[in-house]
Each structure stands twice: as structure tokens, then as C-alpha cells.
Amino acid sequence: xxxxxDERKDQIHRTGEGAIDIACNxxxxxxxxxxxxxxxxxxxxxxxxxSDALHLVHGPIGCAVYTWDIRGSLSSGPELFRLSFxxxxxxTDVIFGGERKLEAALDELIDRHSPKAAFxxxxxxxxxxGDDMEAVCRKMTEKKGIPVLPVMSEGFKGNKxxxxxxxxKAMFKLIGTGDTSGISPLSINIFGDFxxxxxxxxxxxxxxxxxxxxxxxxxxxxxxxxIGRCHGAALNLVQCxxxxxxxxxxxxxxxxxxxxxxxxxxxxxMADALYQVADFFKxxxxxxxDRTRVLVREELQKLMPELARxxxxxxxxxxxxxxGGSFKAFSLVKAFRHLGMEVVMVGSxxxxxxxxxxxxxITDPGTVIIDDANPLELSHFIKEKDVDVFVGGVKERPIAFxxxxxxxxHNHERKEALEGFVGMLNFAREIHSxxxxxxxxxxxxxxxxxxxxxxxxVNE
Amino acid sequence: MSKPVSIKKVKPNYVSTTNACxxxxxxxxxxxxxxxxGAIPFLHGSQGCATYMRxxxxxxxxxxxxxxxxxxxxxxxxxxxxxxLKKGILNVxxxxxxxxxxxxxxxxxxxxxxxxxxxxxxxxxEFGDLDLPDLVEVxxxxxxxxxxxxxxxxxxxxxxxxxxxxxxxxxxxxxxPNMVSCxxxxxxxxxxxxxxxxxxxxxxxxxTLDGPALEDYVxxxxxxxxxxxxxxxxxxxxxxxxGRCLPKATGGTSLEKTFGVKNHRIGLPMGLRESDRxxxxxxxxxxxxxxxxxxxxxxxxxxxxxxxxxxxFGKRAVVYGEEDxxxxxxxxxxxIGVDVVLAGTGSRKKGLDAAIAQVTNGVARMAPExxxxxxxxxISEEAASxxxxxxxxxxxxxxxxxxxGIPLIRVGFPIHDRFGGQRIHHLGYRGAQTLFDRVxxxxxxxKQADSSIGYGYI
Numbered sequence: 001x002x003x004x005x006d007e008r009k010d011q012i013h014r015t016g017e018g019a020i021d022i023a024c025n026x027x028x029x030x031x032x033x034x035x036x037x038x039x040x041x042x043x044x045x046x047x048x049x050x051s052d053a054l055h056l057v058h059g060p061i062g063c064a065v066y067t068w069d070i071r072g073s074l075s076s077g078p079e080l081f082r083l084s085f086x087x088x089x090x091x092t093d094v095i096f097g098g099e100r101k102l103e104a105a106l107d108e109l110i111d112r113h114s115p116k117a118a119f120x121x122x123x124x125x126x127x128x129x130g131d132d133m134e135a136v137c138r139k140m141t142e143k144k145g146i147p148v149l150p151v152m153s154e155g156f157k158g159n160k161x162x163x164x165x166x167x168x169k170a171m172f173k174l175i176g177t178g179d180t181s182g183i184s185p186l187s188i189n190i191f192g193d194f195x196x197x198x199x200x201x202x203x204x205x206x207x208x209x210x211x212x213x214x215x216x217x218x219x220x221x222x223x224x225x226x227i228g229r230c231h232g233a234a235l236n237l238v239q240c241x242x243x244x245x246x247x248x249x250x251x252x253x254x255x256x257x258x259x260x261x262x263x264x265x266x267x268x269x270m271a272d273a274l275y276q277v278a279d280f281f282k283x284x285x286x287x288x289x290d291r292t293r294v295l296v297r298e299e300l301q302k303l304m305p306e307l308a309r310x311x312x313x314x315x316x317x318x319x320x321x322x323x324g325g326s327f328k329a330f331s332l333v334k335a336f337r338h339l340g341m342e343v344v345m346v347g348s349x350x351x352x353x354x355x356x357x358x359x360x361x362i363t364d365p366g367t368v369i370i371d372d373a374n375p376l377e378l379s380h381f382i383k384e385k386d387v388d389v390f391v392g393g394v395k396e397r398p399i400a401f402x403x404x405x406x407x408x409x410h411n412h413e414r415k416e417a418l419e420g421f422v423g424m425l426n427f428a429r430e431i432h433s434x435x436x437x438x439x440x441x442x443x444x445x446x447x448x449x450x451x452x453x454x455x456x457x458v459n460e
Numbered sequence: 461m462s463k464p465v466s467i468k469k470v471k472p473n474y475v476s477t478t479n480a481c482x483x484x485x486x487x488x489x490x491x492x493x494x495x496x497x498g499a500i501p502f503l504h505g506s507q508g509c510a511t512y513m514r515x516x517x518x519x520x521x522x523x524x525x526x527x528x529x530x531x532x533x534x535x536x537x538x539x540x541x542x543x544x545l546k547k548g549i550l551n552v553x554x555x556x557x558x559x560x561x562x563x564x565x566x567x568x569x570x571x572x573x574x575x576x577x578x579x580x581x582x583x584x585x586e587f588g589d590l591d592l593p594d595l596v597e598v599x600x601x602x603x604x605x606x607x608x609x610x611x612x613x614x615x616x617x618x619x620x621x622x623x624x625x626x627x628x629x630x631x632x633x634x635x636x637p638n639m640v641s642c643x644x645x646x647x648x649x650x651x652x653x654x655x656x657x658x659x660x661x662x663x664x665x666x667x668t669l670d671g672p673a674l675e676d677y678v679x680x681x682x683x684x685x686x687x688x689x690x691x692x693x694x695x696x697x698x699x700x701x702x703g704r705c706l707p708k709a710t711g712g713t714s715l716e717k718t719f720g721v722k723n724h725r726i727g728l729p730m731g732l733r734e735s736d737r738x739x740x741x742x743x744x745x746x747x748x749x750x751x752x753x754x755x756x757x758x759x760x761x762x763x764x765x766x767x768x769x770x771x772x773f774g775k776r777a778v779v780y781g782e783e784d785x786x787x788x789x790x791x792x793x794x795x796i797g798v799d800v801v802l803a804g805t806g807s808r809k810k811g812l813d814a815a816i817a818q819v820t821n822g823v824a825r826m827a828p829e830x831x832x833x834x835x836x837x838x839i840s841e842e843a844a845s846x847x848x849x850x851x852x853x854x855x856x857x858x859x860x861x862x863x864x865g866i867p868l869i870r871v872g873f874p875i876h877d878r879f880g881g882q883r884i885h886h887l888g889y890r891g892a893q894t895l896f897d898r899v900x901x902x903x904x905x906x907k908q909a910d911s912s913i914g915y916g917y918i
Contacts, residue, residue: 031528038511089603
């Protein structure tokens with residue numbers, strides 16, 4: 001019996017084995033135990049870190065509870081985003097409609113917390129019972145004098161990507177509402193970073209050292225007022241393109257703001273991001289290129305000797321990764337090369353054809369590329385490729401551990417900063433402590449193999 | 461003549477929920493199904509439900525938790541989810557080769573009105589030529605009840621749908637342990653073994669949600685209640701079900717009504733007196749006295765109660781969580797002289813008030829404020845004026861404990877911010893011992909930390 005269902009075979013590819021034509025962005029297969037969540041999840045991920053907004057989930061309790069403060073996003077000020085609000089729909093609401101309850105909830109919560117804006121997320125059930133969330137939100141916007149924004153994120157209406165788009169549409173309504181005076185010509189918005197473990201603060205510091213002003217963080221450590229005036233920035237930097245590329249495109253069309261795709265993970269991509277920005281602004285401020293060069297040099301001088309020490313142990317170890325958005329995977333493949341490690345499997349929940357084609361370009365022959373995987377497929381490839389360390393999120397962790405394989409949480413729940421140059425060092429340290437721990441020699445899969453090897457040596 | 465009845469329509473008092481003290485119904489059902497041998501839980505709904513619940517459960521148990529989904533999309537939501545349900549079951553059969561699939565509905569499929577029993581009936585006749593697993597379904601709309609309703613509903617469905625014939629006397633005892641930890645179930649098994657009782661514990665999550673390190677990734681972890689034993693529960697000597705806030709109809713009542721298996725409903729055996737009830741019931745059913753090791757455990761517990769009483773007497777505790785766990789905690793705390801000032805649960809209409817009064821009768825110095833259907837906003841609003849010394853419940857109360865500068869004693873589910881949640885021991889004399897040591901030490905630690913002297917000898 002095969003681990004891989006026939007209907008999933010076209011979602012798996014091996015680098016170098018024929019032209020890549022991976023099926024992706026389609027609904028998860030019934031009964032396949034996908035690692036993916038839903039549209040609501042996509043929206044919630046993107047908007048969650050806007051810290052001075054009220055995030056109200058309109059639905060039964062589960063959707064709000066399972067997303068309550070699970071992420072590692074930090075705020076330098078308000079903590080409102082870390083509370084979990086729900087209309088907790090009951091059977092009677094399902095029968096008679098939940099609009100009045102939603103209105104009452106907004107009324108109560110906005111008075112209680114005085115947020116700068118409110119996001120209202122629709123869930124499966126709201127889509128079915130047909131509550132007119134837009135009308136309620138319009139009414140409450142007028143009544144409360146703050147933007148109350150519907151996020152049309154019914155769980156069943158597509159996959160996580162549809163949720164990203166719904167979030168971007170909601171946020172786009174905020175943009176253009178604020179005063180843009182006093183914004184420097186050398187200014188950017190940081191898109192698609194979620195300030196996990198304070199990562200955005202690391203990145204902001206680099207840009208500030210370069211002389212670049214940051215108008216808005218979208219959405220990590222985000223503020224409603226900043227997002228409202230972010231159309232005054234000269235450039236949008238888009239990380240996690242799946243989540244916020246749509247917003248960047250909307251802004252380009254409406255406000256003419258150009259955007260660049262970047263990543264702050266790993267040495268090259270981090271440096272590239274800084275150099276690209278320097279390059280963009282060099283006509284306005286010729287000194288920026290030198291300042292950037294100095295910054296990168298200083299950071300690398302600190303980093304490289306330490307990385308070299310970790311590399312000694314990690315050289316030749318094999319890595320598999322399964323991530324939400326595939327853009328992150330590009331950076332990780334490069335970052336692992338710096339540690340002398342070999343990536344043998346890359347998968348993602350929401351990659352596009354273009355993403356997978358690029359992965360095929362940058363990975364070694366034989367690397368497994370997989371879309372929308374599940375526990376059995378992941379464990380199958382971990383074994384087949386004899387992986388030493390697996391990179392993923394909470395749901396993937398026990399899969400690795402059960403197989404006696406090290407694990408690194410590189411998802412939204414992580415509490416270690418992995419971005420920037422200092423993040424690369426944290427990353428190396430974490431990978432090192434995962435791979436080098438003595439516990440693996442006791443995990444049966446490894447222990448048995450070591451015992452067998454020893455026996456063979458004796459027999460020889 | 462009686463007064464004219466007011467016909468003024470009562471407006472529903474809509475309130476919002478902030479930081480809920482409950483989870484949704486299908487989660488409880490998924491957990492219960494995970495305690496059946498060879499079983500896989502299957503949520504009939506959109507993909508997100510299964511994934512979110514898996515993530516939530518994994519971070520407590522730190523075990524792989526595969527929950528299948530019918531992964532419904534927009535078209536299914538309009539035209540019905542039946543075809544996807546069937547396709548999903550076939551795929552799960554192909555990949556996991558389960559001996560049982562536990563299908564729980566979600567708010568989505570309940571609202572569109574999918575008739576799951578009919579779908580499964582059709583499935584059985586359409587694919588009757590295949591080697592089909594047992595299919596058990598439970599209705600778990602997430603817009604009604606909490607995860608404990610899902611749990612009890614799934615247990616009842618397992619009993620009613622699998623145990624359909626009168627079995628010959630098996631000499632066994634059925635135990636429906638409620639939502640307790642893996643460690644608790646292991647302890648129950650030890651107790652039964654020492655009594656010489658063959659117990660069918662349903663569900664048995666002791667191995668399936670706290671498994672050993674193995675050579676390979678197993679699709680479905682070993683352990684769990686054997687399906688064959690569930691089918692023979694009608695032949696048991698009796699059923700013991702834990703919980704004073706159970707629904708009227710449970711697996712236990714159903715076995716009694718249909719097959720005459722005597723149902724002993726006792727509380728969660730937490731603390732001395734509620735544990736006594738468990739041992740008394742086991743003595744009654746087995747006809748044997750309590751084994752000496754438990755006498756010793758009981759004796760040690762009483763001894764510890766005496767040794768530690770001054771540290772904890774008069775301390776004020778706020779307790780929250782599942783209704784039966786809260787009841788059990790109140791039973792335990794009242795025995796050691798801790799005043800429960802507030803007992804809260806996210807569940808509604810479970811009779812928590814009466815249950816607490818019952819288990820604390822004769823020992824408690826005061827009756828706590830009892831609140832059903834509350835969230836953490838409500839709990840914290842009330843607790844602010846109650847000046848608690850201790851907070852006792854799952855991880856979700858941590859931010860309040862931190863704000864109030866008091867210890868949180870972690871019990872129940874979920875434990876997301878500490879290690880070993882699945883190994884917390886709550887039940888029996890030994891469970892009470894563990895809890896007592898933790899409570900006393902929390903009080904000592906707090907005193908030590910707050911002291912300018914830093915007593916090293918307390």
C-alpha cells in the first residue's frame with residue numbers, strides 16, 4: 001500500500017526529474033489529513049499582529065479559541081491583539097441570525113477597549129446563515145467613529161491564500177485615511193513581517209542605521225494610524241509575499257507606490273534586502289550605499305566566525321522543511337548552505353507554480369518538492385531521505401520527534417528571533433542544539449541503527 | 461385572581477466573549493475517539509477545523525494527532541457534503557487502515573443539514589464489498605455546548621453504535637473516566653489490575669496520546685479501548701462513570717437502560733472523599749477489599765494533609781475549567797481548608813452549583829461563587845474583589861495569575877505553557893497527593909519569593 005494517494009501524486013516533484021509541473025493552490029483532498037488550515041486562518045494570521053485593533057471573530061467559540069494568542073508576534077505598545085474576542089454563536093443565533101449579537105458585541109467591546117479600529121472576521125457559519133456583516137460594520141463605523149472592517153473569511157471559501165486576500169482587502173480600506181505630512185522621501189513600509197520574537201525591531205534598526213524612515217509595519221507590531229498613512233511612503237518592502245503581495249499591488253495601482261520582494265532570513269537575503277533598498281534610494285541620498293555596506297560588513301564580521309564554529313558540527317547533515325508560504329523556503333535553502341547542510345525536502349502549504357519552479361532551480365537534484373502535504377507523506381520522506389533535522393511548525397514537530405529527528409520551529413508560533421544577521425546566529429544555534437543533542441542516540445530508530453552498525457563492526 | 465402576566469418580550473441579553481473558558485464540541489469528540497484502539501477521528505467540515513484542533517491538542521500532548529477532514533469547499537457547502545464525506549472515508553481507509561473511524565460533525569455541516577447517519581448508511585451499502593472499518597458518528601455542532609459535550613457525546617455514540625447486542629457475562633467492569641489525563645487513565649488501570657478487575661476504560665487515551673518513542677512513525681498509535689471490548693460492554697458487571705455534571709443520557713445510562721448493566725455514577729475521584737467513593741464502588745463490584753498499597757496511599761495522603769495543613773488553611777482559590785474537574789477540585793480543596801471563592805466554567809446548565817455543594821458538604825467553610833457560562837473576562841472581573849491567593853485551572857488563566865501576582869496551579873487541559881500536561885496526575889489518593897504537594901509548595905514558593913529575608917527553612 002502506498003503512502004501517497006493517487007490523487008496527490010501530481011503535487012509531489014523531485015528536482016531534476018523531468019519538467020516541474022506541480023499541481024497547487026487547489027482544495028485539500030478529503031481524508032488526506034492536510035496540514036493546512038482555512039480561509040479564516042489566512043486572514044487571522046495576517047491581521048492578528050495589528051496590536052491596537054480589536055479582532056472580533058464572528059462565529060462559534062472554536063475559531064476564536066484556537067487562534068487565541070498562539071503566535072509569537074510582539075508589540076512595543078498595545079496588547080489588545082492578544083485577547084481573544086468572539087460572538088460565541090449559539091444555536092438560536094444560527095436560527096434567527098447573528099447580526100444583533102454581533103452589533104451588541106461590537107458596541108460592548110469598542111466601549112470597553114477603545115480600539116483604533118475593529119476587524120470582524122466571518123467564519124464558516126456566518127457565510128451560511130447570511131449575516132450581513134458589511135451592513136453591521138458600516139453601522140458601527142458610524143456609531144463608534146472608528147473603522148469597523150469586515151474580513152470576509154468564511155473557512156470553506158477556498159484555502160489560506162483566499163484568507164490572505166480577504167485580509168488585504170480589509171486593510172486596504174484603512175490605507176489613505178491618515179495624514180502623510182512629515183514623511184521622509186527615504187521611507188518604506190515593512191510588509192509581510194509579523195514581528196515574531198521582535199524580529200521587526202531588528203530589521204527596523206538596520207534600516208534606521210541606513211537613514212531610512214519606516215512609516216508602517218504591516219502587520220507585525222502594527223498600528224492602525226500608521227497603516228492609515230502608509231501611502232505616504234516611497235517604497236513597500238514585501239516579505240511573505242503570499243500574505244501581503246496583494247496589498248502591495250493594490251497600493252501600487254491606487255497610489256503608485258512601488259514594491260520590492262525581500263526576505264530577512266539568512267545572510268544573503270538579508271544583505272540583499274538592505275542593498276536593494278539602498279539602491280532604490282541612492283539617487284536621493286548617494287551616501288546610503290556606503291552606509292549600507294558598512295552596516296553589512298560590521299554585522300558579518302561579528303557573525304561569520306561564530307557561524308563557522310557551528311558549521312564544523314553541522315557539515316553534511318540533511319534537512320527537510322515544511323513551511324506555510326514557500327517564499328520563506330528560498331531563504332532557508334540558502335541559509336542551510338551557509339551551515340554546510342543539504343536540503344533534501346521542501347514543502348509548503350500554499351506555494352504557487354512559480355514558487356515551486358524557483359525551488360526546483362535552487363535545490364539539489366533529487367530534492368523532494370511537495371505541495372499541501374500530510375503527516376504520512378512527511379514521515380515517509382523524512383525516512384526516505386534520512387533527515388537529520390526538520391523545519392516546520394507545531395503540527396510537524398511530533399512527526400519529526402517520533403522519528404528521532406531534530407526539529408526547528410520556524411513558524412508563526414516561534415519565540416526565537418530568526419531574522420536578520422543576529423537571527424541567523426540564533427537560527428544556527430537552534431539547528432545546532434537540535435541536531436547535536438545526545439538524546440537522538442536513544443531514539444529507537446537511531447539507537448537500533450547504531451547498534452546494528454556496532455554489531456557489523458564486531459563481525460568484521 | 462392571579463396577577464396579570466407581563467407580556468413584555470424579554471430581549472436577549474447579548475454579550476461578547478473575551479478569552480473563552482471552553483473549547484468547541486468537535487474537539488472533545490476528537491479527543492475521545494483518539495482513545496479507541498485503531499481509531500481515527502474524522503471531522504465533517506472545512507479543513508481548518510481539523511487542523512486547528514490538531515494543533516491545539518498537539519501542543520498539550522506533544523504527540524502526533526492525525527484528525528481527518530472532509531475538507532469541504534464552497535460547492536460542498538451549497539450542494540451538501542455527503543460525497544466528500546464518503547470520499548474522505550475511503551481515503552482514510554486507504555492510508556490509515558483504521559479499525560474505526562469516528563465521524564464528528566462541525567457547525568458547517570450541522571447548519572447545511574447534512575444527514576451523517578444516512579450518509580454512513582449509504583456508504584456501507586455502496587462499499588459493502590470492501591473490508592469496512594466500524595463507523596461511529598456523533599453530532600457535535602460547535603454552536604451548542606462545549607468540548608465536554610463533544611467528549612460525552614462521542615463516548616455515548618461509541619457505546620450505543622458499537623454495543624448493540626446483549627453480550628454474555630464478561631466479568632468486566634466498564635469505566636467511563638471523563639476527560640482526564642493520560643496519567644490518570646494509567647493510574648485507573650493500575651488500580652483495577654490490583655483489584656483483579658478487568659476494566660474496559662472508554663476512552664483510554666493513556667497510550668494513544670502519550671506514546672513511547674518507537675522505531676517508526678505509526679499511522680495510528682497502539683493502545684486505546686479495544687473495539688471488541690466496547691462491543692461487549694453490555695456483558696459487564698457494572699459501569700462506573702465519573703462526573704457529577706454529566707448529561708442525563710450517557711454511555712453509562714444507555715447501557716443500563718438497554719442491557720440492565722448497573723450504572724454507578726460517581727464524581728471524578730479527586731481528593732480523599734471522592735477517591736473513597738471510587739474505591740468503595742470497586743469493592744462493591746469486585747467483592748474484594750481495597751488492596752493494601754491503596755490503603756497506604758490513603759494513609760500517606762491523610763498524613764500529608766495533616767503535615768501541610770497550616771500552609772494552606774484559609775487560602776483563597778479561584779478555580780476554573782471543565783465542570784467536572786472544577787467539582788473535583790472543589791472537593792479536594794475543601795478538604796484541605798482552602799476556601800474556593802469562585803468556581804467558574806464555560807459550560808452552561810450543568811448543575812455545577814449543586815455538584816459542588818454535594819462534594820464539599822461537611823468540610824467546606826464557605827460556598828464559592830459558582831459561575832456557569834463564563835469567560836476569563838467574567839472570571840477576572842469577579843475575582844478582582846475576591847482577593848484570591850491561588851488560581852487553579854489550565855494554562856489559559858496564566859495572564860491573570862501573572863497580573864495578580866499569584867501562583868497558577870496547572871491542572872486539566874490544555875497545558876500549553878508547561879511541559880508534561882498529559883502526565884499531570886489528578887485522580888485517586890496518589891493524584892490528590894500530587895495536587896496537595898503542588899498546592900503547598902506553590903504557597904511556600906510564593907511566601908519565599910515575597911519575603912525580604914528569603915527563608916531557607918520554612
